[in-house]
Amino acid sequence: MFSTNRSRYATFGVVSAxxxxxxxxxxxIIDDYLQGVLPLENVxxxxxxxxxGKLTITFSEDGTDVTMGFDTPYAYASQLPKTVVAYDDGQSQTIILPSEIQ
Incomplete structure (x- = not known):
């Protein structure tokens, strides 16, 4: 899952927020810190x-106790969503808001 040679997208909701x-x-983070380090599922x-004052992005997967926090140089903004999800359907990869998942 999450091969770098697949098409990648972000939903309208993510791009807007x-x-x-x-x-x-x-x-x-997926390419350089998670792939090859952990067996990744599709969500x-x-x-x-x-x-x-800076943004920290924390990775987790359902069904595991593994979490990793990544400090970024970007300022934290309170209007950011609390979470986003990266989904790999086997052909393409999409970052999506939890509220957009059906």
Missing amino acids: VPGTIIDEIWH LNFAFSNRS
Whole structure:
């Protein structure tokens, strides 16, 4: 799951609520810090939190106790959603808001 050679997207809801640099940061975390380190399922959770005014992105997967926090250089903004989900359907990958999942 989450091979870098697949098409990648973000839903309208994500693009409307999350700056492109932060969307890119999520793909960067998946590619450089999660792939090859953990066996990834097709649904990855990312929570946004404030750490001393900067954005921390915390990775988790349902059904595991593994979490990893990644501090970013980006300022935290309270209007960010609490979480986003990265979904891999085997052909493409999409970052989506939990409220957009059907």
